[in-house]
Amino acid sequence: MLTKRIIPCLDVKEGRVVKGVQFVDLRDAGDPVELAAFYDEQGADELVFLDISASHEGRETMVDVVEQVAGTLAIPFTVGGGINALSDMKRILRAGADKVSLNTAAVLRPELIKEGADFFGSQCIVVAIDAKWDEALDSWRVYTHGGRKATDREVIAWAKEAVSLGAGEILLTSMDEDGEKSGFAIELTKAVSEAVSVPVIASGGAGNQEHFETVFTDGKADAALAASIFHYKETSVEEVKTYLRGKGLPIR
Amino acid sequence: MIGIIDYGMGNLHSVTKALERLGHVPFVSEHAEELSKADQLILPGVGSFKDGMAELEARGLDVFVKQWAEDGKPLLGICLGMQLLFDESQENGLTKGLALLPGSVVKFQEGVAKVPHMGWNQLSFRQKTHEILKDVKEGHVYFVHSYFVQTKNDEVLVATTDYADAVVPAVVAKDSVWATQFHPEKSSGVGMSMLKNFVEQKGGVRVE
Numbered sequence: 001m002l003t004k005r006i007i008p009c010l011d012v013k014e015g016r017v018v019k020g021v022q023f024v025d026l027r028d029a030g031d032p033v034e035l036a037a038f039y040d041e042q043g044a045d046e047l048v049f050l051d052i053s054a055s056h057e058g059r060e061t062m063v064d065v066v067e068q069v070a071g072t073l074a075i076p077f078t079v080g081g082g083i084n085a086l087s088d089m090k091r092i093l094r095a096g097a098d099k100v101s102l103n104t105a106a107v108l109r110p111e112l113i114k115e116g117a118d119f120f121g122s123q124c125i126v127v128a129i130d131a132k133w134d135e136a137l138d139s140w141r142v143y144t145h146g147g148r149k150a151t152d153r154e155v156i157a158w159a160k161e162a163v164s165l166g167a168g169e170i171l172l173t174s175m176d177e178d179g180e181k182s183g184f185a186i187e188l189t190k191a192v193s194e195a196v197s198v199p200v201i202a203s204g205g206a207g208n209q210e211h212f213e214t215v216f217t218d219g220k221a222d223a224a225l226a227a228s229i230f231h232y233k234e235t236s237v238e239e240v241k242t243y244l245r246g247k248g249l250p251i252r
Numbered sequence: 253m254i255g256i257i258d259y260g261m262g263n264l265h266s267v268t269k270a271l272e273r274l275g276h277v278p279f280v281s282e283h284a285e286e287l288s289k290a291d292q293l294i295l296p297g298v299g300s301f302k303d304g305m306a307e308l309e310a311r312g313l314d315v316f317v318k319q320w321a322e323d324g325k326p327l328l329g330i331c332l333g334m335q336l337l338f339d340e341s342q343e344n345g346l347t348k349g350l351a352l353l354p355g356s357v358v359k360f361q362e363g364v365a366k367v368p369h370m371g372w373n374q375l376s377f378r379q380k381t382h383e384i385l386k387d388v389k390e391g392h393v394y395f396v397h398s399y400f401v402q403t404k405n406d407e408v409l410v411a412t413t414d415y416a417d418a419v420v421p422a423v424v425a426k427d428s429v430w431a432t433q434f435h436p437e438k439s440s441g442v443g444m445s446m447l448k449n450f451v452e453q454k455g456g457v458r459v460e
Contacts, residue, residue, distance in 0.1 A: 002365075002415060003372045003392060040440070045372055071269050076394055076438045096265045098438065120262070121299045123368055123396040168368055168396075197362075199370050222366065252372040252392040 001250040004216045005045035005223035006237050007201060008230045010035055012081075013052045015061040017231070030231070033068045039230070040073050042237040045252055047073070048101065048171070048201075048225060051081035052146065063095045070096025078126055080171075086115050093120060101126040101171055104144040107151055107158070110165055117166025122198075127167040131155045131188055132175040140188055147175050155188070156195050163196045170196060171225070173203040181207030181229065189219035201225050209235060209243040216249055254278040254451055255290030257317070259307040261332060262298035270437035274448055284316035292451060293320060297332035301341035301357060301399070304332050305349065314350060321352045321429045328450045329431030334424065335401060337431055343399050352429050355403030355421075365416040368398045373413040373434075375422055375442070382410045384423060384430050384449045393422065393432075393439035400433065 010017045010032055017030045036047055049069070051062040059082055066079055079092045080101030089100045106113050106127055116125045130143040132150075140155035159170050172192050174185030184205045193200040199222035202215045206226035215221045229235055245251045254271060256264055258280045271278045278294070281287050295317065297304055308314045321327050329337045338349050341357035349357070360367045372392040377385060395413070401421045403409065410430075411423035423446070424431050430450060436443030 005371050074440050074444050199366050
């Protein structure tokens, strides 16, 4: 049986791992290559690196990080952040990443998804969606630019469009829950997971082991991503997996 | 010496890095003449079957790989590199493959489960004594694919997994030709052990 994946996420800025609460107030949480090896040993099923460097130098540093991680890890990893063109995808994938994650650039120019999928195959292309509930519009809206900019896109429709263009996976972050540790956005995750044919990674809100259980059972997520609770050792990948196994979920 | 066949289809870096972690120094080439100097060859690859065959043919590597296998030399196909070893694929219209192994590559049934089959799935061993499974646990390995092999000859099945109501060949082998549908280089200890068994093989079936 296909197992539910647990994915630690490392936000990388200028070569170092940091993590914000609701996308601001960054704190340094360590060296990406060391952390990657640590999570691999703990049984992480996959890793995601989000490059949040603002500078060109930061981006170049990321390529080095990807090369080092690829030389250490025997599990898949995805790199997102600052990927705006096919040339960016080539650079990151050739440095050894297994997948790239597109966010703002895909919203601004959806054909980028198709270009990537045609060149590398859908399995390499993750589309990341930052979602926030809009009370007035009574729907989830897509945000870009690290959650700073609202768009006129609705989340479910965008997820479907991304998949039709060739996205092999959706990385869905609930901005309402991100950094709050009060649980994943179950309704949102379920709605997207049922709307698309590809795997959905739920992100934002992980605070304890029960939250992972709920997002897999009620939220119908295929994978769950978390950062702070793993980085600050509030729980470990191992503990979460042992708990989920005990609840009868398929876990590696 | 291990040669990695470069035919423009995908991530050679991860396979190279995995072999380096095992203490080997593989070389990557798209030229049959250079590749013929290797002791063992790996045919990796991600992407579509049709493109993969076209790229092999454009470099004359289809003929070379077939001859290599017919000479009984060790070959490991990975992911698309495994599918290409079979007779044909339905992906983007029927395309002929290398026909070193019997079977067709077909798409997962729609609506049963998510496609691609992406993530860690459990192996079931069919030939516990095959050399590729030496000291390998019947654990989980990392799959990413939308098409899978259907074979009429179950003798090539070394290990399978279950997905979308189908029995999915995960490890196949016939003589010196071995292949995995999953990515051993991305499958932690289980996958790395299989890669190690390929590069350190003594040939054929292991003696218990």
